[in-house]
């Protein structure tokens with residue numbers, strides 16, 4: 152575990168020393184951003200809209216006291232999704248989608264000697280292959296999280312009004328109660344940290360694959376498992392530190 | 395010329411290379427011959443710097459490669475072209491982009507048009523003028539090897555390394571790949587090192603042959619000398635093929651029999 156962590160740090164270091172030309176890296180980052188960001192919009196949209204909807208329905212189911220105003224439902228949906236559900240659930244979903252694709256892609260390149268081919272050409276393969284993926288993840292995760300926030304609030308609105316649990320008026324009133332802008336900043340900080348963890352851990356797992364196709368599968372699984380655990384630990388640590 | 399001096403390498407106490415000293419001559423096809431597991435691939439990886447030898451040095455035309463400054467190693471590496479056992483084409487890129495890639499990365503001063511000319515020239519050189527737009531997954535094993543060769547020679551390499559260029563190919567295709575490597579070596583005066591355990595390649599293109607056995611160099615010489623070599627391990631290795639036994643018989647019966655066979659093979663191809 153400690154040895155792995157040391158190797159991981161060396162890996163990160165090797166990536167930023169002796170890098171390729173900036174223009175090349177930027178081009179690679181744009182390519183990876185499309186794969187990590189754009190291709191994930193659909194799944195993130197579906198997941199976050201449903202999470203917002205379910206949150207709204209369940210809160211209204213539990214909130215039966217006549218003393219509490221209905222607008223509290225909107226308020227709670229906003230708090231829960233912005234602060235926790237949108238950044239964390241989105242990142243966990245992305246750990247599955249992006250993490251496995253990063254680890255699988257790099258693992259395949261390793262076992263088919265494509266990484267060695269880069270090295271023989273005198274190219275720093277860690278910097279060429281991994282750095283753009285990490286930068287792309289750090290750029291794309293916050294955007295996806297913003298999308299997730301908006302869609303889960305919209306999902307809550309639709310679920311609440313369509314089931315008749317809450318009126319549009321009350322929901323919007325709830326959304327606007329005691330709004331703390333810092334919560335959005337906090338969620339975005341979380342998403343950046345999660346982006347780094349998911350992309351770096353998955354890259355590490357994939358880049359150091361040895362063996363054959365079986366090990367590439369194992370590297371993907373390991374990447375997803377470790378990324379999710381890292382997200383949950385970081386979520387807790389950040390909440391304790393920054394809230 | 396590449397000089398290899400006393401290269402040793404072990405993995406967890408298992409000594410794979412036991413002090414290998416040899417030279418790869420310029421403008422020739424230098425063959426590394428030996429059975430499975432004798433450390434040929436490990437030696438090649440030490441030579442190109444994918445692995446560090448435990449002891450020993452490797453010198454490229456007078457400049458030391460092992461344990462030298464990163465810049466000097468980098469400079470030498472940029473003159474190396476390598477054909478991998480599984481071709482190692484970048485599977486997210488087309489054939490054209492694969493060959494263009496080293497040019498883009500290593501010679502940024504080249505314009506797009508210059509690169510296009512060079513890629514088209516290399517594609518033509520390996521006989522794949524029309525395959526530029528295909529993906530690596532869409533072409534056959536023999537074509538992949540050709541693309542691998544084209545990618546290796548695109549940046550005008552001085553040293554060419556090939557790990558089993560004809561494994562998994564039919565005899566006719568492997569003969570063609572061998573001839574291609576041989577022609578390119580002589581045409582551009584490249585120092586070429588080829589790993590093989592195929593006696594056909596030895597007879598066809600072996601300008602200089604190095605025989606490895608259990609991590610040691612037991613013999614080196616030319617293809618004319620190999621059939622009369624007196625090393626028992628080498629004899630056992632080469633005469634396991636009945637084709638070579640037949641060749642040897644002809645050779646013994648009439649002087650220059652081997653030359654006759656080599657010529658016969660190349661004219662019939």
Ligand SMILES: Nc1ncnc2c1ncn2[C@@H]1O[C@H](COP(=O)(O)OP(=O)(O)OP(=O)(O)O)[C@@H](O)[C@H]1O
Nearest residue numbers: 405406410428429430431432433434435436437591
């Ligand atoms: N990375 C490694 N870690 C541990 N042992 C290794 C490693 N690479 C090679 N070996 C060992 O070194 C020995 C020589 O392997 P090598 O791949 O060089 O054989 P080879 O001569 O290329 O054989 P083949 O003709 O089958 O390709 C083998 O016994 C192998 O187990």
Ligand SMILES: [Mg+2]
Nearest residue numbers: 434435436557
């Ligand atoms: Mg080998």
